[in-house]
Amino acid sequence: MASGVKPRVKVPKSASAGEVITIKTLISHPMESGQRKDSDGNIIPRSIINRFTCDFNGQNVIDVTLEPAISTNPYIEFDATVPEAGEFKFTWYDDDGSVYEDAKAIEIA
């Protein structure tokens, strides 16, 4: 069970129609790979974020599969075209079944 998980997202507040914007996301998460052993020699169970998605007004923008080699606090930056005003919805899926969500509205200026 991962503790202290907190998603963060940075999206511009407004854009012009059709503009390509840069979105930055970061989630604080230990990303325990499942390859390490503790001091007693027991394997520390894997606990990672295994999937990240971003949707805009219900349409998928990006869908990422994350693997155990990805470091603590995965940072994902990507570009998206904004056709209209709306809301970006971000979802992270944890190995333990937890789902973390965040959303950011964007206006057309």
Next chain:
Amino acid sequence: MKINKMLGTAVALTALAITMPAFADENAELVINGEIPIVTKTAAPAHLEGALDEIMSGWVFRSDETQAMEMDDFDNPAMLFVEEAMVAFETPMGSEGKSCADCHDGPESLANVRPTYPKWNDAKEQVYNIQMQVNDCLTERMGAEKEKYDSQLMKNYLALLASVARGTPVNVAIDGPAQPMWEKGKEMYYTRYGQLELSCASCHEQNYGNWIRADHLSQGQVNGFPVYRLKDTKLTSAQGRFKGCVRDTRAETFKPGSEEFLALELYVASRGNGLSVEGPSVRN
């Protein structure tokens, strides 16, 4: 061509910027989040007369990518620790059931702490740095255990106090009762340590801007501390960095929290009087 010569005058830099655009970023200005202007170069304080004319933040010596990471809180990994400290700030600790927020009206009310410490503590009759002050609060007001000098929580507090003071000029007092300690720090700064017989000044006063292995030597200013070092992926306090420096001279180092390093911290901080508090900063 030595880079420190190029850093020397703005006139030379302007000329070079035309012929050698690769070095144009030596003139880069640091503005955090597009709203907090940071002074990264300014005239040296009076006590450095004859030693340095201009003082420069370590930020100036870093690569474009590292510089950029500090310009936006989202990209600055140290801000994660500031967030952790914000939570700790409001969490009651110890037998008194008090949190930092019970006495202090938000971290912003402590914006004058980072620029002025280490400073003389009248009641305790000695020079205090932020760690000592935090530990006094923990043990005397909150009834909590004191924190280790370089514990994660302690460094988180340092990062929080630095973050609310960003843009404020460092202004450490070197006269009055703190002066003997400052003199001691100054003597240390110019004392050669270790098998390599290096003083702080050998690198950070006489050779800043030059290469040391694959990196540029900075002036060793501490206005950006605590720093998030990319190679360590964690926060480092000023005294933690001193330890690394002294170790690199192949000497037995002093301990973070020792009187020697406190004196050195006071002296080195005073060398940056006039630069903005910039921490938590990003360095390689």
